Amino acid sequence: MGRGREEGRLPEQCKDPFVVDCSLQQNLCHDCCNKSYVGGTYLVPPGIFPLVCYPGRLQPTPFSVMYSPPHFVYSPPEMINSVVGLHPDNETHRPMVYHHEPYSGSVIEVFYRLQVSMPTMPVKGVV
Numbered sequence: 001m002g003r004g005r006e007e008g009r010l011p012e013q014c015k016d017p018f019v020v021d022c023s024l025q026q027n028l029c030h031d032c033c034n035k036s037y038v039g040g041t042y043l044v045p046p047g048i049f050p051l052v053c054y055p056g057r058l059q060p061t062p063f064s065v066m067y068s069p070p071h072f073v074y075s076p077p078e079m080i081n082s083v084v085g086l087h088p089d090n091e092t093h094r095p096m097v098y099h100h101e102p103y104s105g106s107v108i109e110v111f112y113r114l115q116v117s118m119p120t121m122p123v124k125g126v127v
Contacts, residue, residue: 047075048117066117069095 020032023043027033044050044066051065072080073088073095080086097111 045076045079047072048079064119066119068115068117069093070113070115072115 020027020030023039047068049067051061051067053060068075070093071086071088072083073090073093075088080088093113095113097109099108099110100106101108
């Protein structure tokens with residue numbers, strides 16, 4: 001009946017660890033959840049998209065790469081605060097700007113902005 005670490009919970013971090021459902025998107029960064037480790041894999045916060053294969057090929061990448069809007073704009077505060085120096089601004093870091101001419105519908109300009117991130121893990125002996 002009880003759930004343990006294998007399902008993504010750290011009971012010692014919570015008053016009542018069985019109240020929080022760690023598989024729900026809104027609880028990914030909750031203190032009761034084990035850093036979004038759910039069902040044997042890590043879930044990523046909203047707005048983060050993993051690159052799981054090479055573009056145009058069905059081969060997995062040998063490293064992890066995540067795409068997101070610049071400065072993790074639109075991501076949960078826990079995500080933004082996990083990186084020193086980020087100051088997301090909804091106006092300057094919008095991932096897409098699209099303008100069209102109102103009468104003909106012709107596209108005038110389109111800007112795409114994206115951030116590429118590579119997760120790193122601490123390595124013993126390396127500072």
